[in-house]
Amino acid sequence: GESVGLHLPTLSVQEGDNSIINCAYSNSASDYFIWYKQESGKGPQFIIDIRSNMDKRQGQRVTVLLNKTVKHLSLQIAATQPGDSAVYFCAEKRGTGRRALTFGSGTRLQVQP
């Protein structure tokens, strides 16, 4: 089974609100956790990553929080815009170097005008 999962398949928010997308993981050995965005008809696009020894990392309008105690990861998007509508995947990377990414099943974010 998957070691990276998502709580909700679809999240609907109003434009301008903040969005929070959640992800649970089971493998404590993961080295990095990563968020990807996939727009309709396109390949996934890297958003932000966080190393397992950190608990928070911020980017442009996005913040990723990592709670290792409960094995939970979240992506917060501030002032959600219509262009944020997409499927968001969390992924994990175990070990350094050669290892590939393991993706969760995705959450669809719908931004209502």
Place this chain on the structure above:
Amino acid sequence: NAGVTQTPKFQVLKTGQSMTLQCAQDMNHEYMSWYRQDPGMGLRLIHYSVGAGITDQGEVPNGYNVSRSTTEDFPLRLLSAAPSQTSVYFCASSPWDRRNTEAFFGQGTRLTVV
């Protein structure tokens, strides 16, 4: 910049046919990989390569072959297509660094096997 280019974008195959999905990147990335994406699911790793001449199996390698003769190209071959291989296929590349978390994906190939 072209980035990662996949061809074809769409393909319909009959059961038992073979074909090659092409993937090329112009970023001189060492690491390349193939994923498949099925409806409502995340991406599952088929095969990956850490450099020319080196390939390895991922999570779902059965029914697929790969080779990496150059840094730029990483074709995926379906030897005898089956309906279970109907999916969207993504190729990705990334530079070789300790993190190796930022993969650059192609636009995908939507494959239907009838």
